Amino acid sequence: xxxxxxxxxxxxxxxxxxxxxxxxxxxxxxxxxxxxxxxxxxxxxxxxxxxxxxxxxxxxxxxxxxxxxxxxxxxxxxxxxxxxxxxxxxxxxxxxxxxxxxxxxxxxxxxxxxxxxxxxxxxxxxxxxxxxxxxxxxxxxxxxxxxxxxxxxxxxxxxxxxxxxxxxxxxxxxxxxxxxxxxxxxxxxxxxxxxxxxxxxxxxxxxxxxxxxxxxxxxxxxxxxxxxxxxxxxxxxxxxxxxxxxxxxxxxxxxxxxx
Amino acid sequence: xxxxxxxxxxxxxxxxxxxxxxxxxxxxxxxxxxxxxxxxxxxxxxxxxxxxxxxxxxxxxxxxxxxxxxxxxxxxxxxxxxxxxxxxxxxxxxxxxxxxxxxxxxxxxxxxxxxxxxxxxxxxxxxxxxxxxxxxxxxxxxxxxxxxxxxxxxxxxxxxxxxxxxxxxxxxxxxxxxxxxxxxxxxxxxxxxxxxxxxxxxxxxxx
Numbered sequence: 001x002x003x004x005x006x007x008x009x010x011x012x013x014x015x016x017x018x019x020x021x022x023x024x025x026x027x028x029x030x031x032x033x034x035x036x037x038x039x040x041x042x043x044x045x046x047x048x049x050x051x052x053x054x055x056x057x058x059x060x061x062x063x064x065x066x067x068x069x070x071x072x073x074x075x076x077x078x079x080x081x082x083x084x085x086x087x088x089x090x091x092x093x094x095x096x097x098x099x100x101x102x103x104x105x106x107x108x109x110x111x112x113x114x115x116x117x118x119x120x121x122x123x124x125x126x127x128x129x130x131x132x133x134x135x136x137x138x139x140x141x142x143x144x145x146x147x148x149x150x151x152x153x154x155x156x157x158x159x160x161x162x163x164x165x166x167x168x169x170x171x172x173x174x175x176x177x178x179x180x181x182x183x184x185x186x187x188x189x190x191x192x193x194x195x196x197x198x199x200x201x202x203x204x205x206x207x208x209x210x211x212x213x214x215x216x217x218x219x220x221x222x223x224x225x226x227x228x229x230x231x232x233x234x235x236x237x238x239x240x241x242x243x244x245x246x247x248x249x250x251x252x253x254x255x256x257x258x259x
Numbered sequence: 260x261x262x263x264x265x266x267x268x269x270x271x272x273x274x275x276x277x278x279x280x281x282x283x284x285x286x287x288x289x290x291x292x293x294x295x296x297x298x299x300x301x302x303x304x305x306x307x308x309x310x311x312x313x314x315x316x317x318x319x320x321x322x323x324x325x326x327x328x329x330x331x332x333x334x335x336x337x338x339x340x341x342x343x344x345x346x347x348x349x350x351x352x353x354x355x356x357x358x359x360x361x362x363x364x365x366x367x368x369x370x371x372x373x374x375x376x377x378x379x380x381x382x383x384x385x386x387x388x389x390x391x392x393x394x395x396x397x398x399x400x401x402x403x404x405x406x407x408x409x410x411x412x413x414x415x416x417x418x419x420x421x422x423x424x425x426x427x428x429x430x431x432x433x434x435x436x437x438x439x440x441x442x443x444x445x446x447x448x449x450x451x452x453x454x455x456x457x458x459x460x461x462x463x464x465x466x
Contacts (some may be wrong), residue, residue, distance in 0.1 A: 023334050054458060062392065064395055065392040065393055065394055065395075066392055066414060066415055067412035067413060068414065069415045070395070077351060077355070080351060081351065084351075118422055118424040118432045119420075119422075119432075120422035120423055120424070121421050121422070135320055158383075202395075203395075210354060239356065240357075240363045240434070240436065241356065241357050241358070241360050241363070241418070241436045242425075243434060244418050244419065244434040244435060244436040245418055245436070246420075247421070247422055247434055248418065248419075250385075251384075251385050251388040251392060252389065252392045253389055253392070253393075254394055
């Protein structure tokens with residue numbers, strides 16, 4: 001665990017009745033760290049974190065305007081294809097960044113993803129989300145100096161683009177998540193944002209979206225297990241039609257989302 | 260780490276002309292470099308990438324590195340459409356994912372000499388697609404069941420998008436998805452016709 005914590009020993013270990021307590025008092029620092037990690041994790045996954053994810057529809061708006069997605073059934077298929085492509089194309093970048101959360105590795109991953117994302121729409125969405133996420137993380141997780149240092153060193157630099165997937169992996173790695181949790185979290189926030197876009201596009205109501213999200217969760221887990229822990233050399237695009245459609249986003253005369 | 264590429268191509272200036280100085284391919288990729296595609300006056304190297312059996316199967320990995328030197332011209336294409344023969348292992352099969360879009364094509368235009376073709380193609384594709392993309396009818400599908408009879412929504416038979424790429428912005432990739440190969444060929448023939456003077460032949464001359 002890389003995280004340094006100045007927090008005092010968790011008060012909870014003193015409130016628990018010693019007869020019932022199955023936890024040892026001595027390593028409560030480890031327990032304390034684990035518990036505070038939950039709060040951080042939930043904060044990163046919470047849509048209230050101001051990362052600007054809601055400006056992007058992941059190609060859903062273009063899919064609707066081309067009539068590829070017209071109803072709930074189509075949405076289910078769309079979400080699964082987006083998750084499959086997230087797994088095949090982006091998860092390797094999340095994984096590799098979380099395993100080596102240092103500046104040199106991050107720059108290499110960022111540049112590789114910049115070259116890989118030839119689709120202008122998804123490339124711009126990725127950089128805008130990544131920049132916003134780094135800005136928020138540097139402000140929020142002030143105990144991690146590396147984040148502020150990274151931001152200060154590279155802000156305005158032409159050699160990096162601040163792509164979302166590597167930044168997400170880097171932040172989670174620095175905060176102390178293991179790589180499985182990090183990759184699952186990335187799949188989750190993608191799924192979360194697509195469903196959010198679907199409700200804002202009036203394709204589905206918020207309750208029905210929540211029902212569908214829960215139904216799709218096992219598929220998302222399966223795809224995580226399929227695509228996890230790969231090197232970036234294996235990254236590939238697996239949804240060519242959606243990629244072509246997402247590229248049309250800028251051609252839409254009237255649109256709600258940036259991408 | 261990554262397996263070795265299945266192909267490597269290098270085009271360089273030799274005695275003032277574009278020449279193929281390296282052409283390596285191994286299964287499942289096959290590269291052929293006919294020397295008489297365009298007239299001798301035309302300085303362009305043509306390469307055809309083929310697959311054994313005219314198709315690809317699940318598990319095939321094809322990668323090729325291409326280097327084209329300054330001042331050189333190269334065209335890399337396929338002999339005909341490559342078929343996906345057998346696939347397995349996804350939640351939705353390729354057919355289900357692609358629905359009626361049976362054909363995918365990708366065109367990469369790279370290099371400063373291709374700027375005006377890129378701009379022209381961008382503008383025409385934008386015009387084509389913006390006419391075919393429109394928001395769902397007001398109220399969205401939450402309300403359509405009540406007011407409209409169920410009917411197959413009209414999808415564009417061909418979808419295309421163009422993206423600039425590359426640090427110097429000299430690259431453009433066009434992605435096309437369509438219901439038939441004929442539609443893609445006629446789209447490509449039209450948009451790439453302006454390449455004929457540089458390449459010596461039109462990439463998709465009517466067959």
